Amino acid sequence: MxxxxxxxxxxxxxxxxxxxxxxxxxxxxxxxxxxxxxxxxxxxxxxxxxxxxxxxxxxxxxxxxxxxxxxxxxxxxxxxxxxxxxxxxxxxxxxxxxxxxxxxxxxxxxxxxxxxxxxxxxxxxxxxxxxxxxxxxxxxxxxxxxxxxxxxxxxxxxxxxxxxxxxxxxxxxxxxxxxxxxxxxxxxxxxxxxxxxxxxxxxxxxxxxxxxxxxxxxxxxxxxxxxxxxxxxxxxxxxxxxxxxxxxxxxxxxxxxxxxxxxxxxxxxxxxxxxxxxxxWLAHLADIRGRLVLDDGAVRAVGERHKSLLPAGITAVTGDFDAGDAVEISDARGNVFAHGLVNYRHSDLPQMLGRSTKALAKELGREFEREVVHVDDLVLLGH
Structure with missing residues (x-):
């Protein structure tokens, strides 16, 4: 045995x-x-x-x-x-x-x-x-x-x-x-x-x-x-x-x-x-369905301080994905530095970009108060 x-x-x-x-x-x-x-x-x-x-x-x-x-x-x-x-x-x-x-x-x-x-x-x-x-x-x-x-x-x-x-x-x-x-x-x-x-x-x-x-x-x-x-x-x-x-x-x-x-x-x-x-799996094997592009402040928050990704720091969205799908996360120059499981459909995100979760919850409902990608569902590449 x-x-x-x-x-x-x-x-x-x-x-x-x-x-x-x-x-x-x-x-x-x-x-x-x-x-x-x-x-x-x-x-x-x-x-x-x-x-x-x-x-x-x-x-x-x-x-x-x-x-x-x-x-x-x-x-x-x-x-x-x-x-x-x-x-x-x-x-x-x-x-x-x-x-x-x-x-x-x-x-x-x-x-x-x-x-x-x-x-x-x-x-x-x-x-x-x-x-x-x-x-x-x-x-x-x-x-x-x-x-x-x-x-x-x-x-x-x-x-x-x-x-x-x-x-x-x-x-x-x-x-x-x-x-x-x-x-x-x-x-x-x-x-x-x-x-x-x-x-x-x-x-x-x-x-x-x-x-x-x-x-x-x-x-x-x-x-x-x-x-x-x-x-x-x-x-x-x-x-x-x-x-x-x-x-x-x-x-x-x-x-x-x-x-x-x-x-x-x-x-x-x-x-x-x-x-x-x-x-x-998320770093190497997940089926990537889209990309989230971040401003420099969000890149530092996610990549250096290991924070969850909020809509305020996202500048662009590409791809066709549902909540729970894997997406890649890049800086403004196109450098992909992370993968994450997104909490929203691709069609939900454009109206959320650059806005605080508090403002979104007040206008669109409490379900929009979540992070776009929670830190527990996010992996930094090369780490």
Missing amino acids: GTKGQDQGATLRSRSDMAAAARIVVKVGSSSLTSVAGGISEEALWKLVDVLALRQKTGTEIILVSSGAISAGLLPLGLARRPKDLATQQAAASVGQGLLMAHYNQAFSAHGVTASQVLLTAEDLTRRHQYVNAHRALERLLHLGVVPIVNENDTVATHEIRFGDNDRLAALVAHLVKADALVLLSDVDSLYDGPPSEGATRISHVDSPEDLEGIVIGSAGKAGVGTGGMATKVQAAMIAAETGIPALVTSTEHAGAALAGDDVGTWFGINGNKRPVRML
Whole structure:
């Protein structure tokens, strides 16, 4: 059974410390699990499970975030490539998720390890009640010695409320379970300073965003079965590192070496502190529906003194949004410095600009006395 519970394991300062990690989130992409003929490669999946089960038996708690449900559903539905429309993606995920879990259950059972299915939506990690439930469920599974296999609930997720790829989902899950490390696996062994086929140099470690300046990072590969590519892995690794969790990006082939702390992949060292997962979502993943432009006084109040945003400081509004939607917040020169959840529809705001909440309440009613964005629903970018 797991022993970590709520306690944090050793702080990992370098990849060599991976051998001491007590709780690790591992993410594997569709391209690493897909056979040449289509569908799931049993050989690839079993090799990965062999590595994870061996590490789990040493006492390390493993949470596996696995893509592959849509890919697994392509062959049974007679589809040659990943569909572009959401409805067919959902149908493929519905067919494929059960097939994927059947493979995982069989492979883990061969090692005497129990695996479980955990399907999450963005709301499960951004709404307080659902977040608490997700955290409690995963903690209990780990305590019972189970390997939770997490995937986005593609069958019911919509364009507006989805993570978009499992790399970023894995970063948020790592934060949710207070993991010691995040390992992102794909078919590329490391981040390079150019195309690997053209003799590029491996980037061994990244300590800050400045280390990646000038580097062109690739998107999804040619296979057409995944949604991420190196760009989303780097973004997910940076999200984790900026919130106190180191990350390692490497290939599935090097999974065992990565967990052992060998010199493989690209290591993203810690360069920030943990913050609420809801704020991570708002900063990195929220569907931005509009923009609020502030005068200099409001920029200082919100950006420096961490105050709520009031209508008096807003000079312009763009976009089409409802109350509760995410918007970006910029200064008069167009520099976006914050994201927030707005309390009004876009059509309500023009009549409110530059006016005090007291005057608005007197003229329009008490419901207009609220902040436009409350400080608890606001995240400063780069913090």
